[in-house]
Amino acid sequence: MKNLREDAFRIIKSSIDSVLPEKAIQQELENLSLDDNIHIVSIGKAAWRMAKAAKEFLKNKVKDGIVITKYGHSQGDIGGLQIYEAGHPIPDENTIKSTKKAIELVENLREDDVVLFLVSGGGSALFELPVEGVTLEDIKNVTDMLLKSGANIVEINTVRKHLSRVKGGNFAKLVEPAKIYSLVLSDVLGDRLDSIASGPAYPDSTTIKDVEKIIKKYDLQLSEKILQALKNETPKHLNNVETRIIGSVTKVCESAAKIAQHLGYNTIILTTTLDCEAKEAGSFLAAIVREEKERERPLKTPCAIILGGETVVHVRGKGKGGRNQELVLSAARGIKEYQEVLIASVGTDGTDGPTDASGGIVDGETVNRLQEKGIDVEKVLIDNDSYNALQSIGGLVITGPTGTNVNDLTFILCD
Numbered sequence: 258m259k260n261l262r263e264d265a266f267r268i269i270k271s272s273i274d275s276v277l278p279e280k281a282i283q284q285e286l287e288n289l290s291l292d293d294n295i296h297i298v299s300i301g302k303a304a305w306r307m308a309k310a311a312k313e314f315l316k317n318k319v320k321d322g323i324v325i326t327k328y329g330h331s332q333g334d335i336g337g338l339q340i341y342e343a344g345h346p347i348p349d350e351n352t353i354k355s356t357k358k359a360i361e362l363v364e365n366l367r368e369d370d371v372v373l374f375l376v377s378g379g380g381s382a383l384f385e386l387p388v389e390g391v392t393l394e395d396i397k398n399v400t401d402m403l404l405k406s407g408a409n410i411v412e413i414n415t416v417r418k419h420l421s422r423v424k425g426g427n428f429a430k431l432v433e434p435a436k437i438y439s440l441v442l443s444d445v446l447g448d449r450l451d452s453i454a455s456g457p458a459y460p461d462s463t464t465i466k467d468v469e470k471i472i473k474k475y476d477l478q479l480s481e482k483i484l485q486a487l488k489n490e491t492p493k494h495l496n497n498v499e500t501r502i503i504g505s506v507t508k509v510c511e512s513a514a515k516i517a518q519h520l521g522y523n524t525i526i527l528t529t530t531l532d533c534e535a536k537e538a539g540s541f542l543a544a545i546v547r548e549e550k551e552r553e554r555p556l557k558t559p560c561a562i563i564l565g566g567e568t569v570v571h572v573r574g575k576g577k578g579g580r581n582q583e584l585v586l587s588a589a590r591g592i593k594e595y596q597e598v599l600i601a602s603v604g605t606d607g608t609d610g611p612t613d614a615s616g617g618i619v620d621g622e623t624v625n626r627l628q629e630k631g632i633d634v635e636k637v638l639i640d641n642d643s644y645n646a647l648q649s650i651g652g653l654v655i656t657g658p659t660g661t662n663v664n665d666l667t668f669i670l671c672d
């Protein structure tokens with residue numbers, strides 16, 4: 258008989274290891290063979306690790322550089338680079354302060370200078386300087402509203418780009434006449450480069466008209482001042498950028514499948530673009546488990562059914578949680594009392610929502626165990642309080658910041 262929990266942790270660890278940035282960065286830099294005069298600007302949750310890998314490879318070809326990452330996501334000096342931590346998912350004073358430092362670093366560069374721009378998810382919150390007339394307080398309010406609206410990341414970033422002096426290609430404009438090479442870890446489904454970290458160095462495909470549609474669709478209550486500011490159009494053409502994607506959720510799923518196979522599971526990747534409401538994804542996964550348990554379909558057991566993507570949560574309650582935790586808890590409702598089954602879901606960055614967990618694991622006993630503690634799953638889901646519920650029964654997955662960020666991995670193990 259298999260130890261599903263132990264296997265789940267192995268799958269999580271090894272598949273995340275496969276998308277750590279070091280190897281990919283080294284390979285790209287070998288191909289690029291850059292000259293001297295390199296300036297590193299690294300933003301996002303994986304910024305520290307990406308910058309470290311680049312600096313170790315390029316050594317003293319690097320003139321200077323800056324890292325802007327989330328609190329708790331940097332791990333000390335990287336030979337002479339400025340290192341900053343700032344607010345995420347809501348930007349704060351340190352976001353603005355460090356973004357100004359990055360602009361100082363690039364604004365007087367010459368044509369023979371090169372900016373190596375290392376981009377990972379989280380960059381939208383960590384790299385920001387609002388357009389004239391818009392304050393940090395405004396940005397915080399708009400960000401909070403967008404995150405809770407149920408809008409997807411492409412929609413959220415469409416709005417953010419039109420309020421920013423660095424997003425939506427504007428950073429590349431500030432770097433001119435120097436050239437930018439962007440290496441990107443994708444945490445946006447479909448790898449839309451103008452959405453990842455709000456595309457600071459990529460021509461923006463979204464327009465003021467798109468912003469207007471999103472405001473209407475989600476009934477966003479914005480002040481007259483913000484509505485005016487949103488009329489700034491973003492650059493649609495850039496002449497100084499070259500961009501490459503170095504990691505994505507597809508890779509994580511493929512690695513997870515390989516490891517599961519190696520551990521003796523029949524394996525299938527169902528999708529790499531799961532993007533519905535977390536609770537609904539949970540119900541869907543439970544339905545798949547029931548099919549497995551009753552009819553061994555679509556795979557003979559033992560089996561691993563793997564999904565990648567990024568669900569959304571319409572946060573209405575006052576509880577603590579994240580989309581992965583909410584997904585598994587919702588799934589737990591539909592697999593009650595089944596034996597030898599487990600559902601896991603984690604954010605590859607190690608952070609699920611504003612919590613210190615990367616996700617959660619549930620099984621057929623989860624709902625009963627919660628009941629014994631007097632916790633009603635339906636109520637927990639209404640309160641968006643998945644963290645506290647899962648914590649009380651040892652159902653959290655805690656990895657700490659991983660150094661990478663390529664969406665979420667979800668899987669079922671059945672024996």
Ligand SMILES: Nc1ncnc2c1ncn2[C@@H]1O[C@H](COP(=O)(O)OP(=O)(O)OP(=O)(O)O)[C@@H](O)[C@H]1O
Nearest residue numbers: 378379570576577578579580583608609610611641
């Ligand atoms: N109590 C809660 N329960 C469930 N989900 C929540 C809760 N509070 C916030 N969230 C969700 O957490 C998400 C933000 O957390 P997280 O840091 O994992 O996002 P992210 O998309 O990985 O960030 P980024 O893309 O910038 O790296 C929001 O989309 C929000 O819907």
Ligand SMILES: O=C(O)[C@H](O)CO
Nearest residue numbers: 378379380381453454
């Ligand atoms: O920072 C962001 O905008 C998201 O993580 C998507 O890249």
Ligand SMILES: [Mg+2]
Nearest residue numbers: 604606608609
């Ligand atoms: Mg995340």
